[in-house]
Amino acid sequence: MTDRSERGHDPRGGSPLSVTQEQLWLLDRVDPGNASYNSPMMWRLDGRLDPEPLARALETVVRRQEMLRAYVVSADGVPHQVVADEVPLPLEVTDLTDLPEADREAATERILAEAAHRPFDLGRPPLFRVALIRTGPERHVMALVIHHIVSDGWSLQVLLQEVADLYAGFVTGTEVTLPPLTAQFTDYARMQRERLAGPRGEALAAYWTRQLAGAPVDLGLPGDRPRPPVADFAGDRYVFQVPEALRTKLVALARSHKASLFMVTLAGFVSLLSRLTGRQDLLVGTPVGNRDKPEWGPLVGYFADTLVIRGDVGGDPSFRELLGRTRATVLAGFVHRDLPFRALVEKLQPERAANRNPLFQVMFILQNIPARRRRAEMPGVVMTRLDDVRATSIFDVRFDLFQFEDELRGQLEYSTQLFDRATIERMAAQYLALLTDACADPDRPVSALSLGEAHADAAGFNDALEEV
Incomplete structure (x- = not known):
């Protein structure tokens, strides 16, 4: 296949937004200037960095990836995305060496x-x-910040890798030819709209209507303060380490049940939420990549969406049984993942409120992070990923697990309107204690799994486990 630029593609006529893009556009219309959907990635650069080839690399990638030139226009209230022929180079250089x-x-x-x-x-x-x-x-320190409407987490890595490859070529004088793009995100958006308008869309809607019938749309996770009338998205994060001994046992438990590490750790999270809320039926969100075709892989664009997982702790099952239920629910959910979350909300019409997300208020994510994504190299430069500086939380709690080659790290991003940091630290400690007990005896009822000391500190709990 040839490059799209050689097939007469004219992006200036406008293209439909994907369903997920349209949701972000509507949110921006309601609250213009809200930076909650800014996605930043920070790097420390050690070595002889040359800004000029870096700028050239950025310019090349911007010409290559349509979404880096895209913007949204509205006609009669209907949004479309337009791709500009050229855009200003968004490289902002500051020299602090005189300070x-x-x-x-x-x-x-x-x-x-x-x-x-x-x-x-x-x-x-x-x-x-x-x-x-x-x-x-x-x-040097470099920050890449991109709006979610034109990108997702995968896109950030695509962008970074292409810039790094081109920079290396420009610095060394070596010609770098990136593989031609045989599609662009606008093709995906059109395909999604067409698919949802046909029988596949009807089948997906029918499945999710059955799957989520009667599910509670308010988790009721106890907070340190009453939920305010309107969410302000102010947030903070807490990072903790999963002990290596526990990580190894979790992997073994998953393997013995023909499950993934995601399924095991999600079952643990569902168990914890059930214990904290007293609920046996609860909903948790988790992201899906939606890059199931080879041509979507090398693109910058907002492919990711949200899958709603229904946790069933009814009958006080053993952890082993809950893992089986979770496995079946996750597998079925991924088979039916093509229905966008916004379309699901429109179909189910849950009670809406300005102070909480519809259907679910907590997100659970397990990300597999290759070693090269933590530490990358360009000629003469070593790049080390830094924690970003966001202080926002779209959800009550977003629970991330990062699986590196030889370690598992956790991060809780939480609403500071609802929770104190001490509460979140305790939640992390309780999660580790529960998983440790589940690995020791997966036939123990979920209600009997230990949550550790009532006021255990996660860091202290880590230290204690490492000493065992």
Whole structure:
């Protein structure tokens, strides 16, 4: 197949948004300037970085990936995405080497926070920016910030890898030819709309209507404060380590039940939520990639969507039985994952409220992170991923597990309107205690699994487990 640019494709006529893109556009119309859907990625760059080939690499990728030139226009209330022929290079370079060294860190944090939180105007491209900060002769910090409407987590890695490959070619004088793109995200958006309008869309809607019939749409997770009338998305995060001994047992438990690590850790999370809320029937969200065709893999675009998992703890099952239920629910859900979350909400019409997400309020994610995504290299430069500086939380709690080659790390992103940090630290400790007990005796009823000390600190719990 030939490159789309060679097939007479004219992006200037406008294309439909995908269903998930349209949801973000509607949210932006309700609350313009909300930066909650900014996706930042931060890197420390050690070595001799040359900004000029970096800029050339960015320009090349922007020409290659349509979504980096896309913006949204509305005609009679109907949004379309338009791809500009050219956009300004969104590289913002700041040199802090004239500042006293003691002041550089604070200035760097201030610039990174501003880059991450500055709103995008969805009607003006580009919908991403790159902030490059020089903090020393061979020290830089780089922030890539992109609006979710044109990207997802996979897209960030695609963008970074293409920039790194091109930079290497420009610096060394070696010709780098990226594989031609045989499709663009606008093709996916059109395909999605066509699919949902046909029999497949009807079958998907029927499945999810049956699957979620009668499910409670409010989890009722106890907070430290009453839920305010309107969510402000203010948030914070807590990071913890899963002990290696526990990680190894979780992997073995998954293997023995022909399940994935995601299924085991999700069953643990469902168990914990049931214990904390007293609910036996509950809903949890988890993302899906939706890149099931080879041509979608190398694209920047918002392919990801949300799958709703119904946790069933009825009858006080053993953890082994709950894992079996979770496995079956996850497998069936992934078979029917093509129905966008927004279409699901429109179909089910749950009671809506300005202070909570519809259908579910907690998200559970397990991400497999290859080693190269934690630490990458360009010629003369070592790149190390930094924690981003967001202070937002779209959900009450978002529970991430990051699976590296030899470790498992957890992160709880939470609403500070609802929870104190001590409560979230305790939740992490309870989760680790519950999983440890489940691995020791998977036939024990979920209601009998230990949550550890009532006020256990997750860091202290980690230390204690490491000593065993």
